[in-house]
Amino acid sequence: MSAQSAKLPSFDPADPLGIDDLLGPEDLAVRGTVRSWAADRVLPHIAEWYERGELPGIRELARELGSLGALGMSLTGYGCAGATAVQYGLACLELEAADSGIRSLVSVQGSLAMYAIWRFGSEEQKQRWLPGMAAGETIGCFGLTEPDHGSDPAGMRTHAKKDGADWVLTGRKMWITNGSVAGVAVVWAQTDEGIRGFVVPTDSPGFSAPEIHHKWSLRASVTSELVMDEVRLPADAVLPDVVGLKGPLSCLSHARYGIVWGSMGAARASFEAALDYAKSREQFGKPIGGFQLTQAKLADMAVELHKGILLAHHLGLRMDAGRLRPEQISFGKLNNVREAIEICRTSRTILGANGISLEYPVMRHATNLESVLTYEGTVEMHQLVLGKALTGLDAFR
Ligand SMILES: Cc1cc2nc3c(=O)[nH]c(=O)nc-3n(C[C@H](O)[C@H](O)[C@H](O)COP(=O)(O)OP(=O)(O)OC[C@H]3O[C@@H](n4cnc5c(N)ncnc54)[C@H](O)[C@@H]3O)c2cc1C
Numbered sequence: 018m019s020a021q022s023a024k025l026p027s028f029d030p031a032d033p034l035g036i037d038d039l040l041g042p043e044d045l046a047v048r049g050t051v052r053s054w055a056a057d058r059v060l061p062h063i064a065e066w067y068e069r070g071e072l073p074g075i076r077e078l079a080r081e082l083g084s085l086g087a088l089g090m091s092l093t094g095y096g097c098a099g100a101t102a103v104q105y106g107l108a109c110l111e112l113e114a115a116d117s118g119i120r121s122l123v124s125v126q127g128s129l130a131m132y133a134i135w136r137f138g139s140e141e142q143k144q145r146w147l148p149g150m151a152a153g154e155t156i157g158c159f160g161l162t163e164p165d166h167g168s169d170p171a172g173m174r175t176h177a178k179k180d181g182a183d184w185v186l187t188g189r190k191m192w193i194t195n196g197s198v199a200g201v202a203v204v205w206a207q208t209d210e211g212i213r214g215f216v217v218p219t220d221s222p223g224f225s226a227p228e229i230h231h232k233w234s235l236r237a238s239v240t241s242e243l244v245m246d247e248v249r250l251p252a253d254a255v256l257p258d259v260v261g262l263k264g265p266l267s268c269l270s271h272a273r274y275g276i277v278w279g280s281m282g283a284a285r286a287s288f289e290a291a292l293d294y295a296k297s298r299e300q301f302g303k304p305i306g307g308f309q310l311t312q313a314k315l316a317d318m319a320v321e322l323h324k325g326i327l328l329a330h331h332l333g334l335r336m337d338a339g340r341l342r343p344e345q346i347s348f349g350k351l352n353n354v355r356e357a358i359e360i361c362r363t364s365r366t367i368l369g370a371n372g373i374s375l376e377y378p379v380m381r382h383a384t385n386l387e388s389v390l391t392y393e394g395t396v397e398m399h400q401l402v403l404g405k406a407l408t409g410l411d412a413f414r
Pocket residue numbers: 125159160161162164166167168169191192193194195234235240388391392393394395396397398412413414
């Protein structure tokens with residue numbers, strides 16, 4: 018045995034590539050805190066919430082997430098934690114290992130609604146909204162998608178017109194996470210100057226947010242329509258520092274980055290369930306994990322899971338260095354969500370009939386990931402982003 022191999026660390030099935038060696042003490046502390054919060058506050062209840070199609074106690078959960086520093090976590094000032102992108106990513110992974118609905122609550126609050134105000138808002142808007150949102154006292158939502166404009170938001174119909182010093186906002190948004198529980202909505206609308214963002218208190222006359230029911234995915238998450246019927250807003254409701262689609266798109270980039278990590282959380286939870294099951298479930302006189310076909314599935318899943326986490330970590334370091342391009346985020350979202358859903362489906366096969374039960378997390382994660390595959394840019398949109406970057410040819414239309 019060589020001197021080098023004598024010092025080799027043992028193989029850890031939970032971390033086969035030794036990725037934890039890349040994390041510092043603060044990273045590990047953030048991960049540990051969020052993991053134990055989710056184990057305590059989400060995992061004991063999530064199957065029931067999912068079955069009921071509700072996220073009861075969402076306001077209390079938001080306040081707890083606020084006190085953990087998980088809301089607007091990588092933003093600075095205004096009560097935000099100022100964490101690194103890697104730490105924010107680790108938190109997303111742990112939250113989504115519990116449920117994609119909880120990670121969606123945090124992503125929409127921090128990366129979409131708060132980020133829009135933090136990046137493009139006036140000092141008054143930041144002072145008014147961000148501290149309460151960071152604390153989880155005020156929930157935010159982000160209205161971009163419309164019934165007839167999803168992947169192609171440029172044609173949105175929601176519009177805001179100047180009336181004296183005021184703005185008057187009219188239109189409908191669809192599939193809006195946190196909509197019915199939000200105290201503030203960031204709404205994107207056509208104006209004479211181009212697409213602009215508006216910070217809309219949800220108690221404004223003419224604003225309503227009916228909840229969307231009958232979902233088979235993200236059941237433990239509030240999803241709503243936003244209806245704006247001549248909502249009158251003061252001149253200073255507009256986000257002053259951006260005009261055009263680049264505003265919402267840069268918020269989406271930030272949220273997509275969290276999904277690159279989060280999706281690996283759903284994959285990890287499913288893989289762990291399958292690995293445990295494979296070691297204890299016996300057929301033909303031995304554990305099913307002792308059959309080569311099951312081992313091939315487990316090995317392939319472990320490879321994709323830990324490659325995905327490495328990719329997320331790599332993108333996190335680039336974001337922290339200010340060098341992360343949107344195309345690289347598309348690369349990560351495309352790969353990791355697609356692989357995560359495959360891992361859930363393969364895990365489901367290992368659990369056999371038990372795989373379809375809510376007693377195990379696997380089908381819940383798989384059906385959640387159907388939404389994650391579609392929101393924040395569908396698979397096809399990210400393929401087109403990468404296709405354009407690779408070829409220089411725009412195939413969007
Ligand atoms: C649970 C959930 C929560 C959501 N939360 C929010 C939120 O908080 N805020 C918000 O604004 N939105 C939210 N969304 C909406 C989401 O972002 C959209 O669903 C998404 O952008 C896709 O739009 P669409 O559903 O209208 O699909 P469409 O755009 O109609 O696309 C349908 C299919 O056509 C494909 N397609 C479209 N154009 C092309 C093309 N040029 N080439 C090839 N294929 C194409 C798409 O990839 C897709 O497969 C949420 C959605 C879900 C399911």
